[in-house]
Amino acid sequence: MKPTSVIFLIVSVFLVIGGFATAGVAKQLAASEGIVLTDEISEEAGGYIYSYEYGKDSIGRITVNVKEADVNIIGGAEKAYVELVNFPEGMYEFSSSNRILSIKNNTDLSDLSNIANLAMNFRGLRSFVGYLNMRSLPKTVNIYISGANPVKIVDCQIQSGNVTLKNCDAPADYNISIGEGNLSVSGIDTKSALNVTVGNGNADISKCDISKLAVKVEKGTVTAEAMFDTVEAKIGKGDFNYNSYGSVGLTKLALFSSIGNITLDGVKHGGYFESSDIPTDNIIDIDIGEGDINIVTMVPRG
Numbered sequence: 001m002k003p004t005s006v007i008f009l010i011v012s013v014f015l016v017i018g019g020f021a022t023a024g025v026a027k028q029l030a031a032s033e034g035i036v037l038t039d040e041i042s043e044e045a046g047g048y049i050y051s052y053e054y055g056k057d058s059i060g061r062i063t064v065n066v067k068e069a070d071v072n073i074i075g076g077a078e079k080a081y082v083e084l085v086n087f088p089e090g091m092y093e094f095s096s097s098n099r100i101l102s103i104k105n106n107t108d109l110s111d112l113s114n115i116a117n118l119a120m121n122f123r124g125l126r127s128f129v130g131y132l133n134m135r136s137l138p139k140t141v142n143i144y145i146s147g148a149n150p151v152k153i154v155d156c157q158i159q160s161g162n163v164t165l166k167n168c169d170a171p172a173d174y175n176i177s178i179g180e181g182n183l184s185v186s187g188i189d190t191k192s193a194l195n196v197t198v199g200n201g202n203a204d205i206s207k208c209d210i211s212k213l214a215v216k217v218e219k220g221t222v223t224a225e226a227m228f229d230t231v232e233a234k235i236g237k238g239d240f241n242y243n244s245y246g247s248v249g250l251t252k253l254a255l256f257s258s259i260g261n262i263t264l265d266g267v268k269h270g271g272y273f274e275s276s277d278i279p280t281d282n283i284i285d286i287d288i289g290e291g292d293i294n295i296v297t298m299v300p301r302g
Helices: 003-032 112-120 125-134
Strands: 049-053 061-068 070-077 081-085 093-097 100-105 140-146 153-160 163-166 173-180 183-186 189-200 203-219 222-237 240-244 252-259 262-264 272-275 283-290 293-297
Touching (some): 061 140, 081 100, 163 173, 183 189, 252 293, 262 272, 283 293
Parallel strands (some): 153 173, 173 189, 183 203, 203 222, 222 283, 252 283
Antiparallel strands (some): 049 081, 252 272
8 A cells, every 4th residue: 555545544533533422522512501412313203314316317327335224115106216214424425427326335344445425425523423422223226116107226225234126016126135135025026036145144035937047046945926937046055945937847947956955846856857859948947055946836927
């Protein structure tokens, strides 16, 4: 690291430490005079909420990249907007340009570069007090998608937390990546793709009609009750349970489990099963290191 960079980071550290000390003293003095320095965080009010209506921006792509938070992506809303709950000022980046809505929060005060980031985004005493008040509160990103303002791509990447995706019928691609946490998907109708990556956690998909499911899980179980034209799944350790609205016999199958069993409509087939002579491009391709594959043909939805 260059000497000038080191000096800048050291100065940033002193700025932040001085800011925290000033914030504490100022808050105590204000309280003694009966003055409210900043808005206090109220659990009953749901914490601090930043709201932005993006429908006017003609957004085609929404990108979320946060470190630790729950993310809710909800379709069928009356208006298109996002909410950031309990994100301190100066500790997140928010932008809306070139038809892309971007939300980023991968900063904390665990290293010098992030301290420098807070110092650079300093917006006065409220930034420090806000951080002190909200740093331990659970963070949530809520994305409301309106039929009048559909998007084509939704990208969501979190290191820790749960993601909920529901009631969206726009022809969009959904790309979800979770380091540690669970995914819940319901009521999705798209001729595009749902791409899922989970490090440690489960994926639950129900009442969906999706053209392509591509899922990769290191450790966890995938449970699906849906209609997929194509399934590509790779699981390190965990099961794949699929209740299909379409007939499994009309789809090409390439199923493999190193340590586990494959069961199709109640019939066990050991650890390997393939049917490649079906006249269709649709395929269910599942590869599991340790776990079972269970596929059941259900009566199609009415």
